Amino acid sequence: MNAIFQRRSIRKYEDKPVPDEAVRQILRAGMAAPSAGNAQEWEFILCRDKEKMAKIMEMHEYAFALKTAPLAVLVCGNAQREVYPGEDWWVQDCAAATQNMLVEAADLGIGSLWLGIHPIEKRIRMMREIFRLPEHIHPFSLVALGYASKEKEPIDRYEPGWVHEEQF
Numbered sequence: 001m002n003a004i005f006q007r008r009s010i011r012k013y014e015d016k017p018v019p020d021e022a023v024r025q026i027l028r029a030g031m032a033a034p035s036a037g038n039a040q041e042w043e044f045i046l047c048r049d050k051e052k053m054a055k056i057m058e059m060h061e062y063a064f065a066l067k068t069a070p071l072a073v074l075v076c077g078n079a080q081r082e083v084y085p086g087e088d089w090w091v092q093d094c095a096a097a098t099q100n101m102l103v104e105a106a107d108l109g110i111g112s113l114w115l116g117i118h119p120i121e122k123r124i125r126m127m128r129e130i131f132r133l134p135e136h137i138h139p140f141s142l143v144a145l146g147y148a149s150k151e152k153e154p155i156d157r158y159e160p161g162w163v164h165e166e167q168f
């Protein structure tokens, strides 16, 4: 539970790779997420190539964290794995997988950042091009991973006014 509150968006990383074992564990956490009809409509593309990251930073105005991130994982939905075709549950499946990855990273002492891709058309197009995605693979989020250059405080955003009993 602590990892949920410790997780913060990290936008500056140390020049130090994420160990393979930790990467596997973070991916395992992603794949442990709940999914509609247990369809597990996700795919994960690992990117360590700084040239690709530079291209992404050119077109994504909020991706400067990639300047220092040693690793980014593109989380994609695979429409061919849908059990309810055309209903696009992959969006929610990928969101659950992304969040699981961030929390697992925090638990391992690894910093992370969720970079939004879906539903911004320009970003989707660029990801398709850079990572050579076929039609049925939908880029959803890019997760930057690495060791934080500076720790951030855990956060509690509990807002009692946003909780409603029985009706709004």
Ligand SMILES: Cc1cc2nc3c(=O)[nH]c(=O)nc-3n(C[C@H](O)[C@H](O)[C@H](O)COP(=O)(O)O)c2cc1C
Residues within 6 Å of the ligand: 007, 008, 009, 010, 011, 062, 063, 065, 113, 114, 115, 116, 117, 155
């Ligand atoms: C769907 C989504 C898209 C996001 N996209 C970006 C992004 O493109 N660039 C970025 O720096 N942060 C991005 N963030 C991170 C948010 O800015 C961050 O979660 C928020 O400011 C709260 O801070 P915290 O994560 O440290 O608690 C995104 C978060 C979500 C959930």
